[in-house]
Amino acid sequence: MIRTIEEAIEWMDDQQTEVHRVGLNKIQVALDFVGNPQRGLKTIHIGGTNGKGSVTAYLRNLFMKHGFTVGGFTSPHIMKFNERISLNGEAIDDETVIRLVNKMVELNEYMATTPYSRLVFFELYTVMMFLYFNEVQPDICLIEVGLGGLNDCTNVLDSKDILITTIGKDHVERLGHTYREIAQQKAGIIHGDADVFIGELPAEAEAEIERICAIEGATLYQLGQDATYEIQSQSLTQGSIFRFNSQDSYCINMIGKHQIHNASLSLLFFQHWMRKYGHVIDTQLEHQALFETKWIGRMEKLSNQPLIYIDGAHNEAGLNALADTMQTYLADKKIKLIYSGLMTKNQLEHVNLLLKMPLAEIVFTEFEHPKSMLVNDFELLVKQHPENNIPTRFSIDWEQELTPGNQDVLVVTGSLYFIAQVRAYYLKKEPLLTDV
Numbered sequence: 488m489i490r491t492i493e494e495a496i497e498w499m500d501d502q503q504t505e506v507h508r509v510g511l512n513k514i515q516v517a518l519d520f521v522g523n524p525q526r527g528l529k530t531i532h533i534g535g536t537n538g539k540g541s542v543t544a545y546l547r548n549l550f551m552k553h554g555f556t557v558g559g560f561t562s563p564h565i566m567k568f569n570e571r572i573s574l575n576g577e578a579i580d581d582e583t584v585i586r587l588v589n590k591m592v593e594l595n596e597y598m599a600t601t602p603y604s605r606l607v608f609f610e611l612y613t614v615m616m617f618l619y620f621n622e623v624q625p626d627i628c629l630i631e632v633g634l635g636g637l638n639d640c641t642n643v644l645d646s647k648d649i650l651i652t653t654i655g656k657d658h659v660e661r662l663g664h665t666y667r668e669i670a671q672q673k674a675g676i677i678h679g680d681a682d683v684f685i686g687e688l689p690a691e692a693e694a695e696i697e698r699i700c701a702i703e704g705a706t707l708y709q710l711g712q713d714a715t716y717e718i719q720s721q722s723l724t725q726g727s728i729f730r731f732n733s734q735d736s737y738c739i740n741m742i743g744k745h746q747i748h749n750a751s752l753s754l755l756f757f758q759h760w761m762r763k764y765g766h767v768i769d770t771q772l773e774h775q776a777l778f779e780t781k782w783i784g785r786m787e788k789l790s791n792q793p794l795i796y797i798d799g800a801h802n803e804a805g806l807n808a809l810a811d812t813m814q815t816y817l818a819d820k821k822i823k824l825i826y827s828g829l830m831t832k833n834q835l836e837h838v839n840l841l842l843k844m845p846l847a848e849i850v851f852t853e854f855e856h857p858k859s860m861l862v863n864d865f866e867l868l869v870k871q872h873p874e875n876n877i878p879t880r881f882s883i884d885w886e887q888e889l890t891p892g893n894q895d896v897l898v899v900t901g902s903l904y905f906i907a908q909v910r911a912y913y914l915k916k917e918p919l920l921t922d923v
Contacts, residue, residue, distance in 0.1 A: 488589065492581040495588040496568055499611050502595060506604035513603035514640045517614055520597055521590065524614075524621035530644050531760075534632040534673045535652030537804045538686065538749045541741060541782050542652050543629045545753035548776035550627055551575055553761070553769065558625035560616045560641070562609070562633055565784045565907045572616045574623055587615040609633050613640040635662050637675020649676055649683045649705075650756055652749065654692035655804035659833070670695040681705045682763070684756045686748055708755065716751035718744065723816045726778070735770060739777050742786040743812040750777050784906045786812060789913050794820075794896040795889070797910055799903040801828060806840045809900060814845060820895040821847035825888050828901040829858045838868040847894045848878045852885040854905045886912060 489495050508514075518525060531546065533539050540561050550557045557575055564570040569578035591614065595605045606614065613633070620628050630646070632639045635658070654670050662672045670692035677683055677696075683705045685696055693709070700707040710716075719728040719736060726740045729747045731754055739750050754773070761768050781787075786809075789795040800809040813822060824846050828834055841849060851865035862881040869879055882888055889909070891897040899909050 489585055489592065492568075492584055495585050498588060498592070499608050502605050502607050502611065504604040504607055506602070508603070508610070508638075510638060511640075511643055513598075513606075514610060514613065514643055516601060516603055517594060517598060517606055517610070518617065518643060520594055521614060521618060524617040525643055528617070528620055528624075528628050528644075529626060530628045530630050530646040531648045531650070531756075532630050532632065532641065532644055532646035532676050533650045533652070534636045534639075534676050535650070535686070536655035536657050536669070536673075537802065537808070538652035538745065538752075539631045541746060541749040541780075541785060542650060542753050543631055544782045545750055545777060545780050546629055546757060547576055548780045549753065549757045549773060552772040552776040553766065555626040556623075558620045558623070558628040559631075560613075560620075560629065561631045563903050563907075565903065565910060568612075571612060572619055574625060579619060583619065584615075587618055590618065591615060610640050632673075632676060634658060635672040635675065637672050639676070642676055644676075645678045646676070647679075647681045648756075648760060649681050650752065651676075651683065651685045651688075651696065652752060653686050653804060654688045655802060657802035657804070657832075666691040667695045671699070674699040677703050677705050679703055679705065682708065682759065684708045684710070684752065684759070686710050686752045708759065710748070710752045710755055714751065714755040716747060718747055721815055735774075737774060737777050739780065741780060741782065742816060743808055744815065745808040745811075746785075750780075753777075784903060784910065787910075789910070793891050795891070795899070795913075796896070797899045797906050799906045800900045801902045802832065803836055803840065806837060806900075809898075810840065810844050813898065817896060817898075818845070821893075823848040823850070823891050823894040823897050825850045825852055825885060825897070825899045826901045827852045827854050827885065827905045828860055829856065829904070830860050830864065831858050832902075834860055834864070835868055835871075838865065838872070842869070842872050842875050842877060842879075844877075846877050848880070848892070850880045850882050850885075850888050852882050852888065854885060854902075854908055856902070856904050859902075859905075885909065889913065 547557050559573040562571050572579040591611050598605050630641050651673050662669045666689040674696045714732050717730045721727045726738045727747055728738050730736045784799045786798045798809055800806045853859045853861050862883055866881050
């Protein structure tokens, strides 16, 4: 019997199997055992390479402002496991996690007797999420895909409302090396006569999703065609203002051009969904929802004095967005950047991108994670760039680096796991964020 949240998380972490999961049969067998709690839920399935969390956050606020109860399923967490499953923006409580994990203990005893073997971490809390939402019955469940789409645990859903935010080259060893291959995996969540909404995608990815929608009989809506947005202004202190569909102007506080894209995609989807199901849209509430939306770890300000931002730019698309954001908002600042990432990512490409950024100083570091890149590994990659003229250092102690030093601003970026550790460390020292 598991009695504490620490025991619950430790038990989930400890679950291992030597049987590689292929397809969705394993997760379906597990859901059959617990009564198929996923059936009957009103779901919105959200896939894509980047932007899933931000779009989920925008949609949560939009729906909540209009009086809906909203379940949320996101990953990874930044501060605490419970963030992954939420109701109306509030993380699931420890007692409920403990109760559900005890059900998972019973489930895994059963799964161990099947050819599929035990469920592991992501599989376990996917089942927990379905059980929880079945209990509380939200009006809407925003379900974020974990990895890919076609073979993701969440793809037991037959959702009629689907978003694919972006397509980029991440997890290429699992999803494919071309935009077409990756799009094919992401579009695996499209079933039957669904309404499918996509952001601005590479042409090759867009064509593949169009092809799959045609095969499945799904209706495709595209940002840039079915709705447009025009950036009017971008400011660190006053937010970003954009005009949507050549009509209303909206202001958001999430930083970066990519966040204007995410907000616009969310608006396109939300307005269609509300009309589709016969609900009235309050434009004033739309404005409030977008303006108030925040998402921790995404160009999040930790401090004004000194000026410190953290951003989980952990893949090529994220780093390109970060470079654009710094050029737009911090062009007049001398920037010190601290970076760390996982060895499972394409760090050669990431270093290439980092060394092209407008930086006054860059520090490569490592952090507590079994797959963290080591500073020696980064040093070897940087040596491949003898033309690099950014002052570059390698430090195993990122805690000692958490000041801008002689620069105007500090930006800490890389793996979300790294960002989570930096955020937790900083908040222990500075429990109240200053004017954030």
